[in-house]
Amino acid sequence: MKHLLKLLDLSGEEIVEILNLADQLKYERKHGIAHPRLSGKSLGMIFQKASTRTRVSFETGMYQLGGQALFLSANDLQIGRGEPVEDTARVLSRYLDGIMIRTFQQQEVEKLAEYGSIPIINGLTDFCHPCQVLADLMTIREYKGTLSGHKMCFIGDGNNMANSLIVGALKTGMRMAVAAPEGYHPDPAVLAFAKEYGGRFLLTSDVSEAAAGADVLVTDVWASMGQEQEAAVRRAAFAGFQINDAVLATANPEAMVLHCLPAHREEEITAKVFEAHAEEIFEEAENRLHAQKAVMVKLMEH
Numbered sequence: 001m002k003h004l005l006k007l008l009d010l011s012g013e014e015i016v017e018i019l020n021l022a023d024q025l026k027y028e029r030k031h032g033i034a035h036p037r038l039s040g041k042s043l044g045m046i047f048q049k050a051s052t053r054t055r056v057s058f059e060t061g062m063y064q065l066g067g068q069a070l071f072l073s074a075n076d077l078q079i080g081r082g083e084p085v086e087d088t089a090r091v092l093s094r095y096l097d098g099i100m101i102r103t104f105q106q107q108e109v110e111k112l113a114e115y116g117s118i119p120i121i122n123g124l125t126d127f128c129h130p131c132q133v134l135a136d137l138m139t140i141r142e143y144k145g146t147l148s149g150h151k152m153c154f155i156g157d158g159n160n161m162a163n164s165l166i167v168g169a170l171k172t173g174m175r176m177a178v179a180a181p182e183g184y185h186p187d188p189a190v191l192a193f194a195k196e197y198g199g200r201f202l203l204t205s206d207v208s209e210a211a212a213g214a215d216v217l218v219t220d221v222w223a224s225m226g227q228e229q230e231a232a233v234r235r236a237a238f239a240g241f242q243i244n245d246a247v248l249a250t251a252n253p254e255a256m257v258l259h260c261l262p263a264h265r266e267e268e269i270t271a272k273v274f275e276a277h278a279e280e281i282f283e284e285a286e287n288r289l290h291a292q293k294a295v296m297v298k299l300m301e302h
Contacts, residue, residue, distance in 0.1 A: 003113045003120045006128045012171040019138050022294035036066025041097040048074040048103040054123045061293040089116035098300045119299035132260045133164040135287040148173030153214035155179045158186035161220045170197045177202040179210035181237050214251040218258045219243050219268045243269045256280050
């Protein structure tokens, strides 16, 4: 494992290794055990998309590991004025020990890895969100004890979250169902991957069918960053694709509910369901810190 560009690049065993290390680092943090495993190391954080959880968790995580994180807004870098990604990668590789980038195009992340000589971490692209899904899997395992054999259901837009959840769930032995309206399906490359898992994957436009017997229900906003102008069209397209009491009634009685945040209550999830499962959702948010620390240690410790 040289980079974290997308979960498609990792084996199920590599994902579980990250989760195991994340559990260890979380335990150490909770018990006041210092772990300066990245002492003297520097992480550059390139942001072309706004962030709350990604910036704070990476910056805090590097500090807790004994290193430093540099916030690099695209507006402050030459990359924002047209310098090619491949040149930025080669320059920053001479200063830093790793780069986290949160951007639009997956190609930018892949180019950084191709032309740079240091580990690259995908903090989010329009194609995938691997760090969030590692935190999601970590949370599910904490609550359920295991991943293999459990059923995850994602309801909503077949976006970067859906893409990464499908890959992460199937590679760790879970069953996966996605309920999405026509025209908003997950990426074709991810659906081609999912076909290899046959009966463990379901794509449908029927929310009840997808949620039936689910152990974990997950959703995301109907209009992501950069799609604000489509909000009205999307509200119409996604009407009914909501986690609510009726959907919960079709799932396992002990089902968890997760949301990557920010949440738009009464759109993709009702306020009632959100608050009833707030402990799980905010544990999931905290686990961004621990999962990303594990990724940084795996990539940057040596």
